[in-house]
Each structure stands twice: as structure tokens, then as C-alpha cells.
Amino acid sequence: MSPWTHHPKNIDKGCRKPLTSAPPPSEEQLNKIFNRYDTNGDGHLSWEELKSAYSILGMSFPGLRALKALCVADENRDGYISQKEFIKLTRKKYGK
Template sequence: MSPWTNHSKNLGKGCTRAAKFATPPSEEYLIKIFNHFDTSGDGLLSREEIKSAYNLLGKSFAGLRTWWTLLVGDENSDGYIDQKEFIKLVKKNYLT
């Protein structure tokens, strides 16, 4: 199950975010997730790969989420999310 998937126990209880991890995922696990969505294999998540990931996860407003992800997560403003930026973004926004 993806860390961004709404868990059924939270549905209908006003939960708008994914449930917190019981234990934080390892960096190795986050790298596996990153590599899964890096379909080009270049070590970067492009705008298209990020949008595709949100669509695959069944998230609404994938375009808006993609824009926000790049706005918040692309620290060097190159238009891509690299592994370090991805890990930092996930830890900052989903694990705290």
C-alpha cells in the first residue's frame, strides 16, 4: 500500500490526509518509491512523472498537486525533483 493512500479506517471520519506511518519509512524505502515513479531512469522526477504518480495513486487535481510539489520541493529550481528533494519533501510533508 502506498504511503499516500487514504486508509479505509479513516474514511468518513473527516480525514483528508493519509494516515501517519506507525514507524517512519526508511530512506531505502523512499528511494524505492522514487525509482518506481522515475520512469525515465534519469534520477529526476519530471513534471510529467510527478503528475503520472498522482494519477496512479488516484489523487484528484493531479495538475495542481504537481505544481505544488515542484513549488515546494524543487529547492534548486531546475524543474525536477531529485532523490534528496523527494526524501526531504516526503519527510517534511507526510511524516511530521
Template sequence: MYDNHLQHNDHQHGGGKAASVPLTEDQLKGIFRRFDTNKDDQFNRQELKDAFHSLGSKFPSWRAFWALHHADANGDGFISENEFSELLNYAIKHGYVVN
């Protein structure tokens, strides 16, 4: 599990820390899929909030809102399997890392 070693770049402060390694697309897929709590292969806002919280986001509710805005192409309030790649692109763009 990655939860104890995840961090969003917003949390990083100088001070000589070793370079952090960005999470891969496959790692992000696994993390997000863990938060599909009802196993319906789509993500609602709460599931996204929980996933972004585990990724170390300072504002997981805000991040979930914008992830839905970015990836929910049909506007149904969920990120479906067809929209999942856009969710991953959004998360990759925001630089979640393993320390």
C-alpha cells in the same frame, strides 16, 4: 504493487468504512521511484503527475505542480535526489493511504 489499493483522503466518504492506513515513507519512495520512467534519479512534472495519479489524487496535475513548488529548492523544474525527502514530506502531509 499498491496501485489497486491506494486512495487519497479526499476520496474518502463516511459510511462505516474501516480505517485506512497511511502509506509509510518507504512505501511512498517505492511508488515514486516506479514513476522515474527515464531512470535519471529526478522527477519531472509528468512523472510526478503519473505518480500522484497512481496514488489516487483527484487532480494529479495540480498536485504535481505544488509538489514541484514545495520540493524543487533550486528551481530547475525537477525534483532531484537531494530534494526527494521534501517530495516525500509533501506526499505524507497530504495523507495518501492503503485501504
């Protein structure tokens, strides 16, 4: 590999935009995402389901990420993220 490969001047200016500039997902898309990871179909995402989702997505430290998600999104402190809480969190992330 060339020593100049990672030099800032060699970075491709035509690379894709960051994900944050993508349009926010629709409510239908959010419902599909939620239902995909709500494996027991109870209408809530548990720590185990969140951990599994982060693991499936290939994220590092899925257990810690799941705990953080619960701390941020679980407004009623029942230990789960409801579909309503999930949608609210996602919309907040996109500034909607």
C-alpha cells in the same frame, strides 16, 4: 440505507488510525518509491512523472498536485525533484 448510518454516534470507534500516525518510511522504501515513478531513470521527477504518479494513485487534479509538489520540493528551481529533495520533503512531512 438507514438515516442513522452517518450519525456521529454510529461511527466505528475501532477504525484504523490516520496515515499520519504511521511510522515514517525508511530511506530504502523512499528510494523504491522514487525509482518507481522516475520512469525515465534520470534521477529526477519531472512534472509529467509527478502527474502520472498522482494519477496512478487515484488522486484528483494530478496536474495541479504535481505543480504544487514542484513548488514545494524543488529547492534549486531546476524544474525537477531530485531524489535528495524527495527524501527531504518526505522526512519533513513526517517531522524527521
